[in-house]
Amino acid sequence: MNTDTIVIVGAGQAGGWAAQTLRSEGFKGRIVLIGDEAHRPYERPPLSKAVLAGDAHADSTHLLKQDAFDRLDIDWRPKVAATRIDRPATQVHLSQGEPVRYDKLILCNGGRARRLEVPGADLPGVFTLRSIEDAMALGAALSANKRLLIVGGGWIGLEVAATARKKGLDVTVVEAMDRLCKRTVPPVISGYLHRLHSAHGVEVLLGTGVRALARAPGGGLSATLDDGRAIACDAVLVGIGLVANDALAREAGLACEGGVVVDSQCRSSDPDILAAGDVAAWHCEWAGRRMRLESWQNAQEQGIAAARAALGMAVNHQPLPWFWSDQYDVNLQIFGMPAPSHRVVVRGDPDSHVFVVFFLDQDKVVAALGPNCAKDLRFARRLIERRTSIDPERLADSRTPLAKL
Ligand SMILES: Cc1cc2nc3c(=O)[nH]c(=O)nc-3n(C[C@H](O)[C@H](O)[C@H](O)COP(=O)(O)OP(=O)(O)OC[C@H]3O[C@@H](n4cnc5c(N)ncnc54)[C@H](O)[C@@H]3O)c2cc1C
Known part of the structure; x- marks a missing residue:
């Protein structure tokens, strides 16, 4: 094929997987990996868990060890941002150095933490968490306060x-909605998470936002809530979602809707430009709508799919969405895309730490989630993928092994 140069913008998880897949699929041409961070590609999930706790070193998050990364023979440009895509000239302009020409361009530039738009949001002691540096800074604040x-x-x-x-630390969580994780889980899981955190001594305040942050007269910070309450604290973490970095694509005239619009072959509205990971919005058949999937699994699989598509291989990126979260000694996993229209069937006791919540569309399981139930969720995954018709009463009865269903 006459693809000589493939440029990847964003040296995160999706970009890292795209680069290594190009080589593992036999691409011998030039790969330029442009990343505005100082690090070679790394995974972010440990940043809020083991790395933040000080139990793992930030280096352990790298996708590849240095020598394996070097063997890929990539023209890696750390601390360099792509600033403009010139589509007529098929070039990417950079914050440093000459523009680079591409035959195919893969956008893997992810997203950034949404900022709190209130007075005092930029005070020292107010953090967001996206990068290794963010985790280091927040970790130091947690140790000192x-x-x-x-x-x-x-x-x-x-x-x-x-x-x-x-x-x-003493921890207070302020959530503007009336329950935790409302966007992604049903009330039974929000209630479980609330009880879990309360039992560990976290104060959870629902239905109120933060109106302002200020320095407290005696040191530390003070937050004023929408309902007028004041909370004294030493540090603030703002975790209010992600904004896709789609400006580069939008300014180049590519179709964007809260992310770079791509098809299931990861192609944007310009067939020479693909996108993958948190920045990409595509029609997810499991959800029945266009969306971005902010998950480890999607970053890896869509990065791989985009690389293959750039090489002209047939791909159809439609993975069953999978997400996990670790909190205390609870591992919570979600398969599929739960929606409010689904019938909810609970298997096991939601007051315990092991139960499964199934989501049914008509008589078919379309999603499942739960804490500490990885084995059951493996069966659930099969039920979802095979689109098995199921009797909800048998599903709810934990005496019937899932394997029998
Ligand atoms: C703290 C944290 C915990 C998480 N925990 C989980 C979890 O438990 N389970 C789970 O499934 N998912 C989790 N995720 C989500 C998962 O890590 C992301 O979905 C994944 O990192 C997305 O990968 P990406 O490559 O699309 O984006 P990123 O990994 O963000 O990579 C994008 C890269 O592009 C760079 N970039 C941006 N603009 C430019 C530009 N103009 N030029 C050059 N470079 C640019 C960025 O700096 C970044 O390095 C977590 C995320 C975070 C932040």
Whole structure:
């Protein structure tokens, strides 16, 4: 094929997988990997868990050891940002150095932590968590202080709450919605998470946001909530979601809708430009709608799919979505895309730490999730993938082994 140069923008998880897949699929041409961070590609999940807790070194997050990365023979440009895509000239302009020409361009530039738009949000002691540097800075603050306020009761906020409790801090979580993780899980799981954190001593305040942050007269910070309450703390973590880095694509005239719109072959509205990972929005058949999937699994699999598609191979990126979260000694996993329209069937006792929640569309299981039930979820995954018709009563009855269904 006449593809000589493949440029990847974003040296994160998806970009790293795209680069190594190009080589493992036999591509001998030039690969330029442009990343505005100083690090070679790494995985972010440990940043709110083992790395933040101080139990793992940041280097352990790298996708590849240095020598394996070197063997890929990639023209890696650390600390360099792509600033503009010139589609007529098929070039990417950079924050440093000459523009680079591409035959195929793969956008893997992810997203950034959403900022809190209130007075005082940029004070020292207010953190977000996306990169290794963020984790180092937040980790140092957790070691030096006693009181942490977390704005946002989503996955990152709750994982940091668990890590901070482990380190002995007093933790308050403020969530604007009326339950935790409302965007992604049903009330039974929100209730479980609430009880889990309360039992570990986290104060969870629902239905109120933070109106302002300020320095407290005696040291530390003070947060004023929408309902007028004041919370004293030493550090604040803002975990209120992610904004896709789609400006580069949008300014180049590519179709974007809260992310770079791609098809299941990872192709954007320009067939020479592909996208993968947190930045990409595509029609997910499991969800029945266009969406971005902010998950470890998607970053890896879509990075691989985009590389193969760039080489002209047939791909159809439609993985069954899978996400996990670790909080305290609880491992919670989600398969599929739960939706409010689904019938919810609970198997096991939701007041315990081991139960499964199934989501049915008509008589078919379309999603499942639960804490500490990895084995059951493996069966659930098969039920989902095979689109098995199932009797909800038998599903709810934990005396009937799932294997028998
Ligand atoms: C703290 C944390 C914990 C997580 N925990 C879990 C978990 O438990 N389970 C799970 O499934 N998922 C988890 N995730 C989500 C998962 O890590 C992400 O979905 C995944 O990292 C997305 O990979 P990506 O390559 O698309 O983006 P990223 O890994 O963010 O990589 C994008 C890269 O592009 C760079 N970049 C941006 N703009 C430019 C530019 N113009 N030029 C050059 N480079 C640029 C960025 O700096 C970054 O290095 C977690 C995420 C975070 C932050």
